[in-house]
Every structure is written in structure tokens, then in C-alpha cells.
Amino acid sequence: MDGPLNVCRVSTKNLIINRVHMLLNGIAILALFYYRFTTLFRIIETRETPLVPYLIVIFCEIILTLLWIQRRAPRWRPVRRTVYPERLPEDEKLPPVDVFVCTADPSKEPSLGVMNTVISAMSLDYPPDKLAVYLSDDGGSYVTLHAVREAWKFARWWVPFCRKYELQNRCPKAYFSAKESANEKFIGSSEFAADKKIIEKKYEEFQEALERNSVNASRSVSRDHPPTVEVMTDEIRDPDLKEMPLLVYVAREKRPGHPHHFKGGALNVLLRVSAVLSNAPYFLVLDCDMYCNDPTSARQAMCFYLDPKIAPQIAWVQYPQKFHNIGEHDIYDGRIHPVWREGLGLDGLRGPTIYGCNFFMTREAIYATDRKKKDVDINQLKKSFGSSNEFIKSIYINYKTQLPEDRKPSDTLKKELQLLASCTYDNDTEWGEEVGYKYFTVVEDSITALELHCRGWISVYIDPDRPCFMGASPTNLNDMLVQQTRWSFGLMQIGLSKYSPYIYGAFRLSILQTMYYGVLVFDSLYVVPFYGLAIIPPICLLRGIPLYPKVSDPFFIPLAFIFISSQLKHVQEVLSYGDNFMHAVYELRVWMMKCGSCYLLAILNAFLDRFGLGEANFSITSKVVDDEQAKRHEQGIYDFRASPVLLTPLCTAYIINLFSCFIGVARVLQKGDEFLIQAVIPFFGVLLNYPFLEGMFLRKDSGSISPSVTLLAVALAAIILCCGYLLIY
């Protein structure tokens, strides 16, 4: 068919709005700083008010401004891509694809969900002989192994069923709970009805088998086990076997004392194991709860990889993560739409970062083979890629994989697989550094993306109307805060290392791209202005020290403009992505929670880690649904049963501002002109975060904030205000 495989269009309307806002807000910020510095010099001369609080406020505003400037990068040139998979060549010409799914613990990641992901990947609309699915089990658990065997048996029925009736929804769990049943042309046919009955029964049996097998799931997890690689196949020889994609279970070796590098380590093992079994030039990475919601994702990705104009530059094609478990009230901002909106902007600047999963990447990019000189000798290659001859051969294009037709590996192949999945394989090689996923941090995705972008690769982003992949997002405060803390910690680790974007990226990336990685890595610095501006102005209010221009002062206008226009800009971005006003409120509230707790802990931990005092940890997000919490989430009621370490700082900041609202009213009545802004800002925070007021003082249910946390927060707030009050003079 004629026409391009993909088209990239600049979103002109958003581009104009963004740049105009940048200009106007930029001018207002300049005016504000003019006011700040002239006032500062006057204060130094006249000593009319104390200097230190004023300096702190200026410092906070400088940090805010720097962070604001960085954040303009993803708004500079937003684009949107469209693909035309119907224009792809015939199936024989499509390249093979490997799919990597990672799981770690069946007690936190229930087998049924994981197997649904695996099965949905096996059912992708792609030639079965060109598709291979690998499941990495970091728990080395027999519960997971048994579940994979059952999944294979069920998939033998499911995959042909999906193909025959051209299902759109190929994740069994999602299919059985949705209304849609098959391609229209089959609905009403008696054959379809009969087949559907059979498949429903098979799914029930499958579910029961997993339930029986999942007792003691948590005890089945081990940190000390040999490698296991099992290729699923039929017991009785079946000519249909070639109609099924390959399915392989991999549990890499784990030994105490050997660092295993979390998900990055798991993916590197999958890269090696798959290289000698199927060795597709492209691989898709999925988290265990991210099922394929649209079977055409691989074909959509091929619209880039088969486009000779841009294919040679592309390292990965990224899809956003979308979530199926979020209703109308997204009170924890589980959908993280700010991230996906930013993706559109990054796509206009040589591409988005890796968002953990849902991307199709090339082996060439992750192996860095483009950087190795051709015809180097084998010993040199072994230094990079490790000791497996078979793996090294696999790097070359004309390599044929060794798996026989019946999918039962020979003894030599088995040995090779054991070697590739052993925990010492990486030692003295470039794995985790130059080759494969980088091990440096718990956010393996961001550091690897930074490295690949620095090497000159680009990435592309597609965000189609029908989400290609759907997962589960945290639906309670604690999980959300813990997850965000892990991300921020990992990113701050990068910020404090030699990979810090402004150093590492400075000569390797474009300025806008460097700024974007700055956004990613240094976002935690928002904690400084957050606390600075949550604490200092209230103390000054208490002391009767004005910090902002009077209403009658001409500089009142730029300040009011900055505040109002930033809020309006945010609302505009939310609306233009198709969400409603309440989502803007939820996003802002969650952003404040992140500033107050996740960023604080992340920075502290990252510094500890930098000086060798802490240990990095990957706390897996639980995918088990708690009914009570799920119900509150559905009703849009916060569940504050979160770790006190995360909650107390937030409550303290809230109480300080609540208190300053009262003082503010008094001051405004006294001298309205001088204190208006200083009183309005805490009022805005208190109003926006009203659920905290409810949680601390009005609610009595089990999801409210515990009295001990409230009490502690009140005490801390009192101490901070008193100390501040006394210190100022």
C-alpha cells in the first residue's frame, strides 16, 4: 500500500500556547527578581526587616525558577505520531520479536495476574514463529514455574481462539470481564458461542489450578537457588506446535552475597538467554502486571523499524503505561498523566526516556555493538560480553538459534543456558556498564535511557487512543508514596553521580535534552522551596514581617500573574490531554505530597547512599488488592494508613499553614495591603489539601490519620514555629 508507515505532526496549538506562556511568565519572573534584589539591597541598608528570612525566600525562589526553566524543555516542541500498520509488508517480511516479562514474588504479584500478562503477550497479533515470550522469575519460585506450565496448557487453547475470532482484547482476565466478545462478524455465530463456552471452562480450570498451586506463595520465594531455564512444550508431539509462540521460564541463579541488581539484572539475563533460543533483533519489555491491551502493538512499533528513513537511528519505541484499576477519582494520581503528557514533548526532542516497560528496543542498541569495531578478536569480545561462545556468535547476523523443532534443548544447549543465567556471568565483563541495562541505580530504565541517548540514539513515543498496554497502579497512599520515593531516590542517585545530566549529558546531548534529564533527575529539589515557602512566610506572618509586595505596589502584578498563570497553564495542559478540572486538582495535591515526603526522603537517602551509609533497595509495589482500600479509592476517599515517616512531614507542613491562615486573617484585617499574598498562599495550600484536615481532625474511620501522627505533627509544628519566632530576632 502507498503512503508512509508513520507520520509525526507538531502540535501547533500547544506549541504556541506553551511558548507564549514561557515568554510572559519569564518576563514576570524577571520583574519579580528585580523587585527582590532592589528590596534586598534596601533591607541591607536600612535593616528595616530581618535579612535571613528574606534571603531564604529569595533562595527558594531561585531554585523554583531554575526548576521552572528546566521544565520548559518538554514543552518546547510537542508532537504526536500516527502509525499505519495496514501499510506494513506481508507477514513473511516482519522481523522477529522477543517479549520479556519480569516478576519477582508471587505473594506480592499474584500468579494469575502475571500469567494473564504472559498469555496476552503470546496472543499478540504477530506471526507465531516470530514471537517468543520469556518470563523472568526473580523469586526462583516453584509457584511461578507451575503457573507457567499451566499457562502454556491454557494458551494452547486461548491463542488459536483469539486468532480465529480476531479478538481485540487478548488478556483472558480482561476479556472475560468486558462486554466486548469478538470481531463483529462472528457474534451470533453458533460456532463462536460453542467455542466461547469451551474456552470459559478452560479458563476456570486454569484459574483453579493456579489457586491450588499458590498456597504458601511467600515461602516459595528464595534468594539462594541455581539457575532454571525451561522451554515450554507439549508432552505429546503435536504438529500444531509451530502455531504457538515460544514460551520460556527463566529463574536466574541467586546466591547470598552476590548482588543481583534487581530488574536490570533480570533483564540482562533474559537478553542472554533469549539470544541463544530465539535471538529476535527487537525485544519488548513488560512488567508482570502490564498486559497487552491492543494486540497490534508490535505491528505499530514495526511502522518505525521498517521505515528506512528513521529506523537506523531508533533505539526504542516507547508506549505509555496506562492503568485499568483507576476510576473517576484518581486521588493518588495513579494514572501519572503528567508523565505521559511530557512524553509528547520529549518526542519532539530526540525522544522520551524509557518508562520502565512497554517499549520495543533493538538488541544492537542495548549491546552497544554499533560501538564495537568490526572484526575484533574473540578474546576482546569475551571481555565485553562474557565467556559464552554461543552468545558471542549470536551477535552476528547470520546466527541460527539452536532450539530443535520439538523445543527440547540438547544437553549442550542446556549447559549454555545455565552458564548464561548464572550469577557470576557478569563478573569482569561489560554487562551492567557498557553492555545491557546499567546496574548503577534502582531506576535501571532512566540511567539506561540516558546512556543510549548520550550515545546518539533516538527514541520515539506513541500514545494511541486505545492503550496498547495496561497495568495496575497503586490505589493507596502508602504504596504510592513508597513507589514515588523509590523513583525519586534512584533518580537522585543519578543526579549525585558522574552521570549527572548537566555533566555527563552536557557535550553528548542537545541543550533541551540535557534540561529534560535535569527535570527527571533533579525534580526532588522541589523539596527545598516547598519547605522553605511552607515554613518561612508563616513564621514571618507571626512576627508581622511582610515578605511580598503590597497590593498597591506595582510589583504585586507580576507576582499575582506568576501564581495565577502557572495554575491556569497546568489546568490547560490537563484539559488538552482530555482530562477534567478535578484531575488538575488531584495532580497538584499529589505533587505537593511528593514534595513534602517522597522528595525529602529520597534526597536524604541519596546523600546517605552517596557517602556509602545506606543500601539501595527495590521495594516491589504490591499488586494484591485490599478490598477496603479499593472501595475507598473508588469513592475518592483518601486512605491515610501510611508509614508515619512519610505522613508526619506532610501533616506538619499542613498544620503550620493552617495556623498561618488564622494569623493571616488577623494580619489582613490589621494591614490588608501588606499581608495579602502572605495570607493567600497558605490558604490556597490548606484549601487544596483539605482532605488532610478531614483526615486529622474530622474523620473517625480506619482510613483517617492516626491520632499519634496528628499529635506528633502538632508538636513539631509548634516547635518549628516557636524556634523560628525566637530565632528571627
Ligand SMILES: O=c1ccn([C@@H]2O[C@H](COP(=O)(O)OP(=O)(O)O[C@H]3O[C@H](CO)[C@@H](O)[C@H](O)[C@H]3O)[C@@H](O)[C@H]2O)c(=O)[nH]1
Ligand atoms: O528485583 C526485582 C525487582 C523488580 N522486578 C520486576 O520489576 C517490575 C517493576 O516492579 P514494580 O514493583 O511493579 O515497580 P513499579 O514501581 O511499578 O515499576 C516502575 O518503576 C520501575 C523502576 O523503578 C520500572 O522498572 C518499572 O517498569 C516501572 O513500571 C515488576 O514486574 C517486578 O516483578 C524484578 O524482576 N526484580
Ligand SMILES: [Mn+2]
Ligand atoms: Mn508496577
